[in-house]
Amino acid sequence: MTTPLEIVRQFINLIETKEIDLALALLDPNISYENMPTKPVVGIDNVGRVLTGFLGPASQVDWRIISECAAGDTVYNERLDRFMINGVWLDLPIAGVFKVAGGKIILWRDYFDMGTYMTQFSKIMKPSGDEPA
Amino acid sequence: MTTPLEIVRQFINLIETKEIDLALALLDPNISYENMPTKPVVGIDNVGRVLTGFLGPASQVDWRIISECAAGDTVYNERLDRFMINGVWLDLPIAGVFKVAGGKIILWRDYFDMGTYMTQFSKIMKPSGDEPA
Numbered sequence: 414m415t416t417p418l419e420i421v422r423q424f425i426n427l428i429e430t431k432e433i434d435l436a437l438a439l440l441d442p443n444i445s446y447e448n449m450p451t452k453p454v455v456g457i458d459n460v461g462r463v464l465t466g467f468l469g470p471a472s473q474v475d476w477r478i479i480s481e482c483a484a485g486d487t488v489y490n491e492r493l494d495r496f497m498i499n500g501v502w503l504d505l506p507i508a509g510v511f512k513v514a515g516g517k518i519i520l521w522r523d524y525f526d527m528g529t530y531m532t533q534f535s536k537i538m539k540p541s542g543d544e545p546a
Numbered sequence: 547m548t549t550p551l552e553i554v555r556q557f558i559n560l561i562e563t564k565e566i567d568l569a570l571a572l573l574d575p576n577i578s579y580e581n582m583p584t585k586p587v588v589g590i591d592n593v594g595r596v597l598t599g600f601l602g603p604a605s606q607v608d609w610r611i612i613s614e615c616a617a618g619d620t621v622y623n624e625r626l627d628r629f630m631i632n633g634v635w636l637d638l639p640i641a642g643v644f645k646v647a648g649g650k651i652i653l654w655r656d657y658f659d660m661g662t663y664m665t666q667f668s669k670i671m672k673p674s675g676d677e678p679a
Binding site: 449450482487506507508509510524525528 | 615624660662
């Protein structure tokens, strides 16, 4: 019997290896994926599209679980989600809350600061040699 | 014996009633208060100043604990922190991580989106009747 904590860990590991189809297989058809600064993404196909989109530019994905906790079917983790893009690590501190039902993840909420992501992403995407005049 | 979960709940309740001195009495002298989008605030006096500053404009404070979890000395909660400012509720989804040592909170990390706060705050602070020309 796989515990909710183990299911969430498996899911995170599959994200890191970009095995998106295997990761999606751990989700309930009614999955709601809620990046708190934006609108919820509902259903496995939509979650797949979003994950493919934001993992795409990353040559390496390293989502470190700093600490975690489970209460019944709910799992909490504190993470540092790292993306290697154009040879530079983008680091995003996140707190995640997951709910598991019938062995599948049915709710995934990530709390983070969008500005922390965007500031790094813009810098990484800026053409090199672009210095103030 | 008060559990870490109970200490964190007491702390949140004292924030809601704006009993800041009683809230600060639950903190360890080495408290690190980390709003993840910004720099850590260290020490009881500094935390007191920050709390006084951002609770100040609120006529009511309602920090709802949506769910929570404890693993040893670490407490996780998912919250909706609400501030009534100029007669309007500002709602901020937050995930908090607290560490308790010797009955006092020594680490308090809040994960949230600064843009979600600032957008609402700016709107509330905007002079009324200010419409596009």
